[in-house]
Amino acid sequence: MPHNAAVINPLPGRALDAPALLAWYDRHARELPWRIGPRDRAAGQTPDAYRVWLSEIMLQQTTVSTVQRFFASFLARWPTVAGLAAAPREDVLAEWAGLGYYARARNLHACAQSVMRDHGGRFPGSAAQLATLPGIGTYTSSAIAAICFNEKVAVVDGNVERVVARFHALARPARAAKPFIRAAVGAAVPARAGDFAQALMDLGATVCAPRFADCRNCPLANHCAARALGNPLGFPVASESKTRPKKTGHAFVFERADGAVWLERRPETGMLAAMTGVPGSRWAEVDAGPRFPQRGSWRHAGEVTHVFTHFELTLAVWHARAKSPSGQAGWWSPRAGLAAEALPTLYRKVLEQAGVTVKARADKNPTLNGRIKRKSAPSRP
């Protein structure tokens, strides 16, 4: 199918049917810890903007089931935006460790401080104002404004893109068709803007999912073009795939006789900024070989590979015993304290490869998963 073709339009009068979608949502809304369900909302309950904001930041690039674990521990530790704003940034980064995309954690903290400093401790009530806060882009500002304040704005995440691409049988990849998708959603937003936004998200997560389309139980089926064509899974059409560049580097794990590990704070800018790691080389497309930070009996412990959004990284892991690394800024972390360090997944893999087990945090267990009615598909691309 040509990517530059216009929209296929085999059925006349096609528009997202908001009443049908809302009626479906009233029966099938997912229960999520940050959400006020349609019944409670109709009874007058309003969503807490702090909880909605926190969940929306966490959900970027992350599945609902993973987010629930982190959301619960964040909320237990910082139940209000004031508490989060007052927390040391290192504590926020440590709590975020394992969720990935760490710029989100730095912006989360900066945003909480801005809400306290510039907005009297309350999230502003419009998408335009919300978009001025750190870490809040077009999607997140629209989602918070719709869900919390019923602002009639188009909320378009990966799930919504897929639903609309199928509904209109768009012949372009969803990314290229985004302006059309936003316009199609924006034209259909009813007075219950927050419920409508969440209904479309839920439909994409549970009925019109990436690998299946349960058209028989879909409230949009009557006017859906992909269904009429008999090819729901043919949409959205795939983007031209790009191969991810590869980078390599070396990571050096110093271990003391009592099992403590030498850690360091990464630079304030760049990948994994301000997170905790171990000493290492630059990451480059051409491997310059290991430049050991000091002499010692270095053992090659193997390699780890980690996929970032824009490149794939392979690190050779080296391990040595040491009393105190010379010329290295950092600290010894005892084994028992490693779980509380702001170690991103990459460095957890490195430590595991070197034979250092990092235990999972007890408060990240999935106790809240039982509140989900259905198995959740990833909510974001």
Ligand code: SF4
């Ligand atoms: S009818 Fe099928 S393809 Fe169309 S929106 Fe519903 S589930 Fe998706």
